[in-house]
Amino acid sequence: MKVSREQMAENRRRILEVAGRLFRDKGFDAVSVAEVMKAAGLTHGGFYGHFSSKDDLIAQTLADVLAADSTGGGDLRAYADAYLSPRHRDNAAGGCPTAGLVADIRHQTPAARSAMTEGLRSQIDRIGKALPELDPADRRRAAIGSWAAMVGAVIIARAIDDPALSDEVLEQTRAWIDDGISQVSAR
Amino acid sequence: MKVSREQMAENRRRILEVAGRLFRDKGFDAVSVAEVMKAAGLTHGGFYGHFSSKDDLIAQTLADVLAADSTGGGDLRAYADAYLSPRHRDNAAGGCPTAGLVADIRHQTPAARSAMTEGLRSQIDRIGKALPELDPADRRRAAIGSWAAMVGAVIIARAIDDPALSDEVLEQTRAWIDDGISQVSAR
């Protein structure tokens, strides 16, 4: 059962895509190779024709999903609004790969750590560019500080089982970031 | 091989203690019941005399380790300094249970989620009390915002494989929080 070269490329693309969603939704450990392949419309047999191991899949999925995420370049307030929304909190599978996967990276291979590091680096740079009104030192600090707060708030909000408190964490963090940027800008 | 009543209580205490360290260090999934028991100086056999399941151990360990963590009540700047230090980043096993375990909670049982929610609630309250100079609304916002930033920064710093960037994330987040609190206080 051989398929055309482009069908194979398409299969590979689909594997990375569904793996990205499944990993964000359930975590690396809770998703089996067979589950990924099934979600991609295949069986587990062909897996090792595409990837050398599950760890390899994880690293390549990370690189893929982080490269695809180019959000955060425009207006930082609008970005923070969307990022810190209940909608984003409730959509881990389709949401920010950093929020969904950073914490797990600690237990992954060097290749995965490296992919995540690059993703974080460019995300911080992107947020910095969204703050052109600040001078360089303030810009870097605001980019890193607000990014840490956004990621932390979404992770915390997803852990909380009380909807009111979860909403409040998002909302107050949004206000806190807003305040911080305004104050530094006006300085 | 029966042991005295207090020996059993001591065993149970030790199981919770080593489980707290192991879970923070390696994550819930990567730690087996047998590993916990061995680290506690026992074999896996007695486990189900103390806990009804691994999920039960996770929930009880969370409640235990979160209740034991009463840091953050004093000076917020000093707390943030220690929290956002390389030392804390490099000591997940003995560090803040929230930073080490929040992200994993999403995939755990309701009991575990509930324990974490209570831990977060009291941590936010504790940080709020450390900001008596602010009026109530500002205090709540600053507590939640800076806590989200602290947790996010440590999680991110632990994921990054470039020591310079990792240090920078900690340092800039510290400065960002410091700035934020100063500005609100002076308002």
Place this chain on the structure above:
DNA sequence: CTATATTCATGACGATCATCATGATTGCCG
């Protein structure tokens, strides 16, 4: 058009793990 190489399906293997059964040791109540 044919031979070869490749992609995926089926199925199996070995390891890990949560959980449970059994039994030995021995605290502890009467």
Place this chain on the structure above:
DNA sequence: CGGCAATCATGATGATCGTCATGAATATAG
């Protein structure tokens, strides 16, 4: 002080999972 009951050790069981072997089907090179 003797018998009951509880705690832990040893060992087994069933399930899950990563990985690999084999074979069928066919795209593609010559």
